[in-house]
Structures are given as structure tokens and as C-alpha cells.
Amino acid sequence: MATEFSQKFKADAKRVAGDLRHRELIQGALRKYEVVRDSCKEAFQDWQGAREGAAERKSDAIDHLDTYLEEFASKLEARGTKVHWAGTGPDARQIFLDILKEKGARSIIKSKAMTAEEIHLNEALEKAGYSVVESDLGEYIVQLRHETPYHIVFPAMHLTRGEISSLFAEKLGSAPTDNPEDLTMIARAVLREKYVTADVGITGANFAVAETGMVSITENEGNARLTAALPRTMITLLGIEKIVPKLGDLALFLPMLATAGAGQALTGYNSMYGGPRQPGECDGPEEFHVILLDNGRTALLADAEQRDTLRCIRCGACLNVCPIYRNVGGHAYGTTYSGPIGSVITPHLRGLQDWKHLSQASSLCGACSEACPVKIDLHHHLLQNRRNAMASKPVRWEKLAFRAFGWLAVRPRLLEALMPFGRFGQKWFHWIVKGGRLDPVRVWTETRELPAFAPSSFTQLWRAKKRAEAAR
Amino acid sequence: MNTCYPEAGMSMVKVLERLGHAVQFHEDIFCCGQPAFNAGYWDEARMVAGPVLETLAGDGADAIVIGSGSCGAMLKVFYRDLFAKTALEGKAAAVGERTWEFSDFLVTKLGVTDVGAHFPARVTFHDGCHGLRELKVKQQPRRLLEHVRGLELIEMREAETCCGFGGTFSAKFPAISTAMGEVKCASAADTSAEYIVSNDSSCLMQIQGLLDRQKKPIKTMHLAEVLARQ
Numbered sequence: 152m153a154t155e156f157s158q159k160f161k162a163d164a165k166r167v168a169g170d171l172r173h174r175e176l177i178q179g180a181l182r183k184y185e186v187v188r189d190s191c192k193e194a195f196q197d198w199q200g201a202r203e204g205a206a207e208r209k210s211d212a213i214d215h216l217d218t219y220l221e222e223f224a225s226k227l228e229a230r231g232t233k234v235h236w237a238g239t240g241p242d243a244r245q246i247f248l249d250i251l252k253e254k255g256a257r258s259i260i261k262s263k264a265m266t267a268e269e270i271h272l273n274e275a276l277e278k279a280g281y282s283v284v285e286s287d288l289g290e291y292i293v294q295l296r297h298e299t300p301y302h303i304v305f306p307a308m309h310l311t312r313g314e315i316s317s318l319f320a321e322k323l324g325s326a327p328t329d330n331p332e333d334l335t336m337i338a339r340a341v342l343r344e345k346y347v348t349a350d351v352g353i354t355g356a357n358f359a360v361a362e363t364g365m366v367s368i369t370e371n372e373g374n375a376r377l378t379a380a381l382p383r384t385m386i387t388l389l390g391i392e393k394i395v396p397k398l399g400d401l402a403l404f405l406p407m408l409a410t411a412g413a414g415q416a417l418t419g420y421n422s423m424y425g426g427p428r429q430p431g432e433c434d435g436p437e438e439f440h441v442i443l444l445d446n447g448r449t450a451l452l453a454d455a456e457q458r459d460t461l462r463c464i465r466c467g468a469c470l471n472v473c474p475i476y477r478n479v480g481g482h483a484y485g486t487t488y489s490g491p492i493g494s495v496i497t498p499h500l501r502g503l504q505d506w507k508h509l510s511q512a513s514s515l516c517g518a519c520s521e522a523c524p525v526k527i528d529l530h531h532h533l534l535q536n537r538r539n540a541m542a543s544k545p546v547r548w549e550k551l552a553f554r555a556f557g558w559l560a561v562r563p564r565l566l567e568a569l570m571p572f573g574r575f576g577q578k579w580f581h582w583i584v585k586g587g588r589l590d591p592v593r594v595w596t597e598t599r600e601l602p603a604f605a606p607s608s609f610t611q612l613w614r615a616k617k618r619a620e621a622a623r
Numbered sequence: 624m625n626t627c628y629p630e631a632g633m634s635m636v637k638v639l640e641r642l643g644h645a646v647q648f649h650e651d652i653f654c655c656g657q658p659a660f661n662a663g664y665w666d667e668a669r670m671v672a673g674p675v676l677e678t679l680a681g682d683g684a685d686a687i688v689i690g691s692g693s694c695g696a697m698l699k700v701f702y703r704d705l706f707a708k709t710a711l712e713g714k715a716a717a718v719g720e721r722t723w724e725f726s727d728f729l730v731t732k733l734g735v736t737d738v739g740a741h742f743p744a745r746v747t748f749h750d751g752c753h754g755l756r757e758l759k760v761k762q763q764p765r766r767l768l769e770h771v772r773g774l775e776l777i778e779m780r781e782a783e784t785c786c787g788f789g790g791t792f793s794a795k796f797p798a799i800s801t802a803m804g805e806v807k808c809a810s811a812a813d814t815s816a817e818y819i820v821s822n823d824s825s826c827l828m829q830i831q832g833l834l835d836r837q838k839k840p841i842k843t844m845h846l847a848e849v850l851a852r853q
Contacts (some may be wrong), residue, residue: 161796161798164796164798164799165798165799168798168799168801168802169798169802174802174806178806182780195683197704256666373634412677449642457655474784474785474787474803474806475799475803477806478799478802478803478806479799479802511662511792511795511796512794512795512796512799513789513792513793514752514785514787514789514790514793514800515661515752515753515786515789515792516752516756516785516789517752517755517756518752518756518785519752520756520781520786521756534660534661534663537661537662537663538663538665539663540663541662541663541664542663542665545664549662549664550667553658553659553662553664553667553668554667554670556654556659556667556671556763557659557667557668557670557671558670559653559654559655560654560656560670560671561651561653561670561671561674563650563651563652563653566653570626573626594793594794594795594797595793595794595797595832597797598798598801598831598833598836599801599804599829599832599835599836600830600831600833600835600836601832602627602628602828602831603627604626604627605626605628605629605630606625608625608626608629609624609625609626609629609632609633609648610625610648610650611629611630612632612633613636613648613650616633616636619759
């Protein structure tokens with residue numbers, strides 16, 4: 152049966168897919184991305200080799216996750232960081248609330264973190280009475296709109312400058328402007344104030360270096376640096392799959408993330424955090440907490456077929472090239488992680504039967520797997536999710552239909568005998584109901600014409616050819 | 624191809640025979656089983672694919688040539704998954720080895736790029752996803768088209784973008800499928816080509832279905848039909 156999630160997805164996807172303005176805006180932006188991405192790929196001596204290497208490094212990290220995580224945590228702790236382990240979203244939220252309570256915090260500044268979206272952190276903090284402000288410009292914009300991020304890298308890419316200007320005018324009282332720099336300055340004026348008054352800064356992380364016990368954060372606006380540096384307490388939330396074994400691995404992963412994610416040679420700011428302010432240092436937070444989040448990841452680790460999804464560096468490259476994403480947009484998915492990676496892992500994180508429709512909403516074109524810098528076999532995982540969903544809970548009529556088709560398909564003589572009926576029906580009757588409610592193939596004919604049955608099938612033409620050859 | 628596009632099949636036969644090959648056709652094979660496989664019903668897929676495999680495994684032909692990247696990928700790539708750890712595992716691997724998508728067979732296996740075709744028209748080529756990404760068929764059809772007399776090949780921007788067919792996907796999510804097809808058609812129209820040519824009839828069915836509904840003059844044609852023209 153269709154779940155409420157699948158019905159909502161279908162309705163939202165249909166609405167957005169038919170929205171030509173959305174199509175132009177998103178696909179226009181992503182076509183520009185493709186151009187810059189390709190020129191950055193050129194800067195790699197061997198992009199395919201780099202993908203192989205990255206996949207290998209991340210596989211090593213995932214295959215020995217227990218060892219690397221311990222190494223990472225113990226190195227951090229040796230410099231005075233408090234490391235917390237959160238099994239689930241609620242566990243992680245509770246850890247946040249406990250720290251905030253202990254620090255007597257009121258005001259929180261936060262930089263971009265998809266893991267925070269995953270555990271619905273902002274809602275929980277606001278409900279507990281804290282004020283949380285997003286410092287990444289895109290995130291700040293969607294926060295003002297009470298929306299979730301549209302894209303895991305570009306949260307507000309669905310909005311035009313005009314829409315952002317009106318939003319700022321309405322929420323911040325600024326004068327309307329079409330200039331991106333002016334818009335940035337409006338947000339900056341608000342945010343700078345928040346940095347200096349915030350008691351706690353919350354960040355996500357892009358990589359966790361086991362060798363040195365350091366968190367690596369990639370960003371373009373400098374907002375994560377301010378979020379980390381100015382408040383007295385810094386809390387970093389990251390998924391346990393963020394591990395890379397060696398510091399030197401970043402020499403590959405940082406340019407790769409920038410290239411695949413945004414078409415940049417290197418992201419504007421790449422910062423490493425290894426602990427709170429050390430004796431003799433003049434800046435940095437007095438207290439540093441790192442929360443390592445599982446939330447279904449160890450279950451993925453136990454899945455031999457799809458373990459490679461833990462290599463994901465959340466670059467968003469698969470979203471950018473996905474023709475489904477490009478047509479339905481990020482919000483239709485109704486998930487934290489949208490696009491191909493979201494369609495693959497959401498069933499694991501939030502239940503296969505509730506989220507299998509995302510694996511079905513794919514033409515299996517494979518553009519995602521081709522684009523993935525760490526070579527996750529995304530589109531084949533969609534097939535596996537479909538198989539697993541149908542094996543555990545088949546749709547009865549569908550199974551029956553495929554069984555009937557299977558029975559017919561191995562009886563070509565019968566099929567051949569039926570063909571004239573099909574030809575006759577299509578020619579004389581189908582046009583009466585075509586595209587309407589009574590049309591049995593309405594899902595096709597509402598927007599498309601059906602191909603006509605050929606006057607003679609290939610089998611018939613083949614036999615005629617063989618007869619003619621024999622007669623010669 | 625049997626029911627709606629027999630000309631594509633007959634054209635393949637014509638081209639292969641012109642190159643001196645003996646062609647046989649299995650009348651008892653109707654479908655490779657991909658629809659059930661893609662929908663997640665692997666038992667039902669094996670009902671169809673099992674007999675296909677048995678027939679092909681014992682037919683003594685040097686090569687199995689398929690005029691569809693999608694069905695080709697099913698035989699070459701996905702039968703291995705479908706029949707993994709079953710009694711037919713070995714046959715699936717052996718049949719996969721002998722299976723070729725039509726243009727790949729001509730160019731890679733036979734080393735032929737000029738089949739002596741003549742087709743004076745402006746053509747743009749649509750890369751079927753399964754052929755492109757599962758079978759790595761990209762340059763093969765282009766090499767063949769470049770050698771067709773009178774043919775002008777104009778690449779479209781979205782040549783590698785999916786047309787939105789995707790089998791049962793097109794029926795389960797018609798709105799998404801249609802939007803994808805519209806993007807494809809618009810990109811093809813930008814080239815001023817008269818024909819959209821591809822090596823996959825299922826993509827062409829989707830594209831032609833949309834073009835007909837929108838009453839666009841551009842036509843679709845299977846690669847084999849172009850190559851058969853003299």
C-alpha cells in the first residue's frame with residue numbers, strides 16, 4: 152500500500168516537475184555547475200584514478216571504523232576535548248541539551264551541519280527555549296523561511312535574488328535590492344552581532360582525521376570559523392562515517408569535495424580543530440565537545456551489499472546530475488538527504504517500507520554512480536532496495552501481474568495469437584478512451600502517445616524473409 | 624521491438640548479413656525479464672529470464688547481438704546478479720560474455736565503422752543510459768554515424784541525460800518521467816536536427832510519444848535503420 156510518505160512525494164514531485172520556472176532555475180544553475188566542475192576535474196592528473204583512490208581510502212576507514220574512531224577520540228581527548236557517543240537522534244539531542252544546561256547558555260550560533268538536520272536539532276533546541284541562528288547564508292535564508300535545506304550543499308538554491316530580497320525586507324526590515332553583495336551584507340550585519348553574543352557555537356564536520364584527532368570543516372563564507380572561534384563553547388556534531396585515516400588523505404579529499412560538490416578547485420576555507428584553547432594560545436573556545444552520531448550507520452555497516460554508502464562525503468554531486476532531482480527538486484523528497492544518496496540511505500535510516508518509493512522513483516540511469524567521487528554504486532543500490540522491499544512485502548497485484556507476464560512471455564505462440572486483438576483494439580477502440588479516466592494505459596497517454604502496433608511483427612517479417620529465401 | 628518496431632530488428636539483420644554474417648533468430652524469446660527485475664520481483668524475473676538463458680546458452684552462435692542497450696545490459700550485467708548462487712550462474716556468465724549491443728558489436732568486436740550506409744539528414748544521437756553507463760557504449764554509434772554518407776551528426780547538450788523512460792518508472796511516476804522527456808526533447812530540438820537516433824527502442828518510444836503529443840516535426844529512428852539505408 153502506498154504510505155502517506157509516498158503519496159506526499161508523488162503529489163509534490165508532480166507539482167514541481169510541471170513547474171517550468173523551477174525547471175529553468177534549477178537546471179540552469181546546475182548546467183553552470185557542470186561547466187565549472189568539469190574544468191576543475193581537468194586540474195586532476197587523473198580524475199578516475201583519484202576516485203579509485205578516494206574510494207579505497209574511505210573503504211579502509213569504514214572497514215576499520217572501530218579502530219579509527221577510538222584513535223580519533225583518544226587523540227581529541229588528550230587535548231582536553233570532551234567526546235560523546237550518540238546512538239540515536241534523541242541521544243544526541245539530549246547530549247546537546249545537557250551541555251547547554253551545564254553552560255547556562257541562552258544564545259546559540261550554528262554553522263551548516265546536515266547531521267543536525269538529520270536529528271532535527273534546531274527544533275529541539277528552540278522547544279527547550281534556546282535561540283539558534285544559522286550562520287551559513289543559505290541556511291540562514293531557509294531558516295527565516297522555516298524551510299528545510301533544498302540541497303545538501305546549496306540550501307537555498309531554489310530561491311531567486313528577488314525572493315531573498317523580499318524575505319529580508321519582510322523579516323529584517325532591509326531595503327529591497329537585487330545585488331547579491333548587498334544581500335550578503337544585510338545578513339552579515341545581523342549575523343556578526345550573533346557571533347559575539349552567542350554562548351555556544353555548533354558546527355558540523357566534513358572529515359574526522361583519525362591520525363591526528365582533528366575535525367576538518369569546509370566552507371566558503373568564513374562563518375564556520377567565526378562560529379567555532381568566538382563563543383566560549385564549541386560543539387561539533389558528526390556522523391561516525393566522517394573518518395579518514397590520515398591527515399595526508401585530506402590532500403585528496405579537500406579538492407575532491409570542492410570539485411565534485413561545487414565546481415571549485417578548493418573551497419574558500421578549510422579549517423582543522425583539534426581541541427579547545429590550549430595553554431598559551433590566545434584564541435579558540437574554552438571548551439570543545441565532539442558528538443559522534445550513529446543513528447543507523449552501524450546498521451549500514453553491517454549490510455555488506457550497501458556498506459559503501461558510508462563512504463559518502465556529502466558533496467551533493469549525485470543530486471546535481473540526477474534527472475529526478477533536477478525535475479522534482481530537493482523538498483519533494485521529504486528527507487534530510489535528498490537525491491540519489493538520500494533515496495538509497497533513507498530506507499535504511501527511516502524504514503524500508505515507508506521510504507521504498509524513493510528507490511522506485513528512478514529511471515536507474517546511473518548518472519549518480521558515474522558522478523560519485525567515492526564511487527558508491529548508487530543506482531544499483533536502488534535496485535537492491537526495490538528487491539528487498541518486494542521480497543519482504545510484495546504488492547500483491549503487481550506480483551500477480553508480473554507472474555502472469557512471466558507465464559505469457561514464455562508462450563510466444565499465444566502472444567502472437569493475441570497480437571491481432573491488440574492491433575484491432577488500438578486502432579478501433581483505444582482512441583475513444585485515450586488519455587481519459589477509463590483508459591487502461593492512462594499513466595502513459597495522459598502526456599504521451601503510444602507507439603502503434605506494427606502491421607506485421609518482427610517474427611512475421613522474419614518468417615516471410617526465410618520463406619522467400621527458401622523459395623529462391 | 625517485435626511488436627512495435629520490427630523495422631529496427633529487420634535493419635539489424637540487413638546490416639549484419641551485408642557484412643557477411645549468418646543471422647539466426649529465436650522465435651521463442653519474447654522478453655529478457657527486465658521489467659520484473661527492475662520492479663524488485665526477482666523470482667518473476669527468473670520465470671522469464673531462465674528460459675532465455677537456456678535457449679541462448681545452447682544455441683551455438685558466436686555472438687548474441689541485441690538492438691537495445693537496456694536489454695543488452697540485462698543480459699550482460701544484471702543476469703549475473705539475478706542468477707548469482709543459482710544453478711544457472713555459470714550460464715549467465717557465459718551468455719554475458721557473448722552478448723553485445725549492436726553498435727558495440729560492429730565497432731568493438733568486428734572493427735567495422737563504415738557499413739556503406741547513405742542517409743542524407745541532420746541527426747542528433749541520444750545515449751540510452753543502460754548502453755552508456757552499464758555497457759560503456761558512447762563512441763561506437765558515433766563512429767558508425769560519422770561514416771554514413773550525407774549524414775550530419777549534431778550533438779545535443781543533453782545527449783547523456785536520461786529520457787525518462789525507465790520501464791515501470793514511466794508508469795509509476797508519469798509526471799517525473801514526462802518532465803525528463805520534455806527536457807530531452809527540448810535539447811534535441813535546439814540542435815535543429817531532423818532525427819533523434821538512438822540504439823534503444825524503449826527510449827525512442829518515450830521520446831516519440833512526447834514528440835507526437837506535442838506535434839513536433841522531429842522524428843526518432845533506431846540506429847540500425849539509419850545504418851541499413853543505402
